[in-house]
Amino acid sequence: MAVAETKKLSKKLEELSKLIRAEIPWEPVGPTPMPDIPDIRSWDMRLLKTYQPFYAPFCDLCCLCTYGKCDLTAGKRGACGIDIATQQARVVLLACLMGCSAHAAHGAHILEHLIEKHGRDKKIDLGESITIEAPHIRTVLGLKPETLGDLQIALEYVFKEVGHLLDSCHTGQEGSALDYESKALHAGMLDHVGMEAGDIAQIVGFNYPTSVADTPLVDMGWGAIDKSKPTILVSGHNPATSTEVIDYLREHSLEDQVEIAGVCCTALETTRYSDRAKIVGPLSRQLFFLRAGIADVIMTDEQCIRTDTPQEASKVGAAVVACLDKAMYGLEDATDMEADEIVRRMVGNGEHFAILDSAKAAEVAVKVAMEIAPKRRKEWLAEEEAIELAKKCNDCAMCEQVCPNLCSIGAGITQLAKGEFEPLRVLFNECIGCGKCEEECPRHVPIFRLMQVAAGNETWKARAGRGPIMDTEIRTVGAPITLGTIPGVIAIVGCSNFPDVDDVADMVEEFAKRKYIVVLSGCSAMVAGMKKDADGKTVYEKYPPDFEGGGVVNVGSCVANSHITGAAIKIANIFAALPLRGNYEVMADYVLNRVGAVGVAWGAYSQKAASIATGCNRLGIPVVLGPHSAKYRRLYLSRKEEDDWQVMDARKKELVETGEPSPEHLAYVCETKEKAMPMIAKLCIRKNDTPQGRAIKLNHYISLYKKYMGGGLPEDLHLFVRRDADIPLVYKKEVRAHLQEIGWQPREPVGLPTYIGTYPSKVSIDAVIH
Amino acid sequence: MSAVLPRHRVNVLTGIKSARLVEDAAECANYIQKAKRPLLVIGPLLLQSQADGKLLLEYALDLAKAGGIPICATAQTRGKMVELGVQPDCVYDAVEIVNALKDPDWKGVRKEGNHDLVMFFGIRSDLGSQGLSTLKHFAPHLKTMTLCKHYFPHASYSLTNFKKDAKWQEFLESLIAELQKGG
Numbered sequence A: 001m002a003v004a005e006t007k008k009l010s011k012k013l014e015e016l017s018k019l020i021r022a023e024i025p026w027e028p029v030g031p032t033p034m035p036d037i038p039d040i041r042s043w044d045m046r047l048l049k050t051y052q053p054f055y056a057p058f059c060d061l062c063c064l065c066t067y068g069k070c071d072l073t074a075g076k077r078g079a080c081g082i083d084i085a086t087q088q089a090r091v092v093l094l095a096c097l098m099g100c101s102a103h104a105a106h107g108a109h110i111l112e113h114l115i116e117k118h119g120r121d122k123k124i125d126l127g128e129s130i131t132i133e134a135p136h137i138r139t140v141l142g143l144k145p146e147t148l149g150d151l152q153i154a155l156e157y158v159f160k161e162v163g164h165l166l167d168s169c170h171t172g173q174e175g176s177a178l179d180y181e182s183k184a185l186h187a188g189m190l191d192h193v194g195m196e197a198g199d200i201a202q203i204v205g206f207n208y209p210t211s212v213a214d215t216p217l218v219d220m221g222w223g224a225i226d227k228s229k230p231t232i233l234v235s236g237h238n239p240a241t242s243t244e245v246i247d248y249l250r251e252h253s254l255e256d257q258v259e260i261a262g263v264c265c266t267a268l269e270t271t272r273y274s275d276r277a278k279i280v281g282p283l284s285r286q287l288f289f290l291r292a293g294i295a296d297v298i299m300t301d302e303q304c305i306r307t308d309t310p311q312e313a314s315k316v317g318a319a320v321v322a323c324l325d326k327a328m329y330g331l332e333d334a335t336d337m338e339a340d341e342i343v344r345r346m347v348g349n350g351e352h353f354a355i356l357d358s359a360k361a362a363e364v365a366v367k368v369a370m371e372i373a374p375k376r377r378k379e380w381l382a383e384e385e386a387i388e389l390a391k392k393c394n395d396c397a398m399c400e401q402v403c404p405n406l407c408s409i410g411a412g413i414t415q416l417a418k419g420e421f422e423p424l425r426v427l428f429n430e431c432i433g434c435g436k437c438e439e440e441c442p443r444h445v446p447i448f449r450l451m452q453v454a455a456g457n458e459t460w461k462a463r464a465g466r467g468p469i470m471d472t473e474i475r476t477v478g479a480p481i482t483l484g485t486i487p488g489v490i491a492i493v494g495c496s497n498f499p500d501v502d503d504v505a506d507m508v509e510e511f512a513k514r515k516y517i518v519v520l521s522g523c524s525a526m527v528a529g530m531k532k533d534a535d536g537k538t539v540y541e542k543y544p545p546d547f548e549g550g551g552v553v554n555v556g557s558c559v560a561n562s563h564i565t566g567a568a569i570k571i572a573n574i575f576a577a578l579p580l581r582g583n584y585e586v587m588a589d590y591v592l593n594r595v596g597a598v599g600v601a602w603g604a605y606s607q608k609a610a611s612i613a614t615g616c617n618r619l620g621i622p623v624v625l626g627p628h629s630a631k632y633r634r635l636y637l638s639r640k641e642e643d644d645w646q647v648m649d650a651r652k653k654e655l656v657e658t659g660e661p662s663p664e665h666l667a668y669v670c671e672t673k674e675k676a677m678p679m680i681a682k683l684c685i686r687k688n689d690t691p692q693g694r695a696i697k698l699n700h701y702i703s704l705y706k707k708y709m710g711g712g713l714p715e716d717l718h719l720f721v722r723r724d725a726d727i728p729l730v731y732k733k734e735v736r737a738h739l740q741e742i743g744w745q746p747r748e749p750v751g752l753p754t755y756i757g758t759y760p761s762k763v764s765i766d767a768v769i770h
Numbered sequence B: 001m002s003a004v005l006p007r008h009r010v011n012v013l014t015g016i017k018s019a020r021l022v023e024d025a026a027e028c029a030n031y032i033q034k035a036k037r038p039l040l041v042i043g044p045l046l047l048q049s050q051a052d053g054k055l056l057l058e059y060a061l062d063l064a065k066a067g068g069i070p071i072c073a074t075a076q077t078r079g080k081m082v083e084l085g086v087q088p089d090c091v092y093d094a095v096e097i098v099n100a101l102k103d104p105d106w107k108g109v110r111k112e113g114n115h116d117l118v119m120f121f122g123i124r125s126d127l128g129s130q131g132l133s134t135l136k137h138f139a140p141h142l143k144t145m146t147l148c149k150h151y152f153p154h155a156s157y158s159l160t161n162f163k164k165d166a167k168w169q170e171f172l173e174s175l176i177a178e179l180q181k182g183g
């Protein structure tokens, strides 16, 4: 190496060491602190060898530059030379970058807000049960963050990498789909760092619950809102303003007089701050709720807040305050205006404003809500009236053609006209609340109003988000998870683009009952609570809130997803005592081969969901997606018997051809809930399972298969039975007979399975032995 | 052929190469009979009954029988098939079978080589459309056909958007009759 180059390298290393305070020896610094794009690439390529990208182009063309449009169909290349696979990978990377940026920028805004309040040196303290406060930041950066200021170091690193990755999307650069995938995996990993920094900041700065499992049960559903009171709706993800509203209400003793309700993740954030705040519901209920006119003032912050909020609000005479620069809607920026002047104009002229000072926004929102509420009508549609309105429908089915969830909504309306409510009730559960149908209807049937009679006024309970999993819990469950006796950790996460809202509660119930650990976040955490059993109980009331077999845990909003993946890292670090500092590959390899965790993003719709899932994948966690998610364009699928299932046995230092597709896929789409159930159970299988653990996992796989797939045994069961001891007791006879019939041969389980040693890596095989 | 819009706008074609519209059952049967190794992939929408009480799945089974076509059962369709006394030739989920099909060297369901015509029937239209897109782009070695009641531009051959289910059922019945006649 040239002298100049060595110098440059060591200079970079020097700077990096300073940033992560490498001299503090809490752990030795591993091979990849603050990795750049190529640093973990060989791990990615190893993953992508077994889990090859599967592309389903959503568009055959590319229109990104003025050479185009280019038709990339079936092998044709664009004017820049790109082919369809690489183009798909590029779009996936762009999606991941948007998602990662959304979280990291949310984190950066919150941090700025909190540093303004508490100073850079405000200590990070997550309570007595959490000492590994930031598993992602520790693993990826090699930094142990001690203050709010340290979290900024993490975010600055994320933004730097995002810049490089975005650059690579420019026309005429990267020419390999696999390299774009590696970059997308990099973006996904960064996303978990950004989310973690953001949520730690929130917990510390807003005093959210931490080191506790049984957070309060909060009210959910529009029925929980007292319509006689002024109502403020907070919408989006960033709690900087909603927390100010609560402070304002507290300081002015108005908590009993004004309702504060949230939709989407801000709802989850706000209920972490005050258990008197209410959750309206997931994103899919946003437009429905806006049009119902219950909210007097709508405060938008960022992500998933709809781009037509001011227009929708005006229709029902509600007022809008846009609180963040991400979405200013073309509104006048009133940040420097006197609060009373803003209130006067909002009340008098029906104007909406952007107010980027959160304290001022809070004051204005409360004052405006209190003034306009008494003048507004908030009536729920009566059934007779609904029937009359539905009679306008002439069954033309135009609405059905534009429904992104393929609902037969017109049929529901025609049934309603005949006085039948049930079909519309069923459809309301499938509706993702986009409003396309009503826009399309040539007869102007007010479909959303009609849905009021299907929606009812039921209320539910959801457990407030609790943040990170406690170290103490990890110590207890580490062994049973890696041995397989807790059959898996099922993380049901993310957005509300569900085939059917009820699916989520059904999944939670199915797996909690079977003593899996069920973890929830985001809109999924809300809808999990929107179904009651025969005794009128939701899953939150039925199952304990602990991170243990049979527990149902709400970690919080989207950014709290980092705590789920963080828990997987903590198992490697706390339970298996593997050092994590700058040691990403070892952590990911451990999780992939030994931690039976599966992500389920059943209603994923956003770019954030793409980056969260891709980050899970790099860390070795497979993700099951709902049917719409084929529109993400890319999955990571294996080919079962035809793929490379070779691992190293780290103890014997021998390569082993296991032939066992565990986990079988990394990013997978299921068409139905029925198919998803056994698939989720199967994806929890790991090569590390003990015979006892494997028998438990196979017991659930077989029993879910029988229950949902119509009896018999799974076609691929033989691939997961290593020895007779792996066969669950209840099915011994049936499985033995089947295995004998197909000529199954036993094989040795692998003592310490690892990918390390099967591909070129800086990591030595000894690094995975604990 | 004039442009046909898919029934669900989320599946609107955003490219140039679109499916040949097949409106005649004899023509449809002809494509199937010309194929050396056809495959029928069935999905969960077939578990719904029609107005006359007939299960859509029954059309699929009749069709497979008439044409001697192996069946790949996706999602939870296998259970109902078995109930009706027919074992599927293989069980994969939609994305898995598409993933296998795009490999020209795949041995196929009967281990006789990859299929040359794949018919999709009863898969959710957005997922189906995406799977067909995969095959259109990455599986030049095979042709695809859809038997659902809507137009699928990403297929090689597609039925039209049927306004009335009865017309569609009529088409399926004629197709089965054509196949029974043999080629």
Ligand code: SF4
Pocket: A062, A063, A064, A065, A066, A067, A068, A069, A070, A077, A078, A079, A080, A081, A082, A171, A172
């Ligand atoms: S980026 Fe490439 S493929 Fe896209 S329009 Fe430009 S030249 Fe064509």
Ligand code: SF4
Pocket: A399, A402, A403, A404, A405, A406, A407, A409, A430, A431, A432, A433, A434, A435, A436, A437, A438
């Ligand atoms: S609002 Fe609901 S029913 Fe209407 S088009 Fe959107 S998802 Fe479909």
Ligand code: SF4
Pocket: A392, A393, A394, A395, A396, A397, A398, A399, A400, A409, A410, A411, A413, A440, A441, A442, A443, A444, A445, A447
């Ligand atoms: S578009 Fe309007 S009139 Fe037509 S079916 Fe739908 S609701 Fe009825």
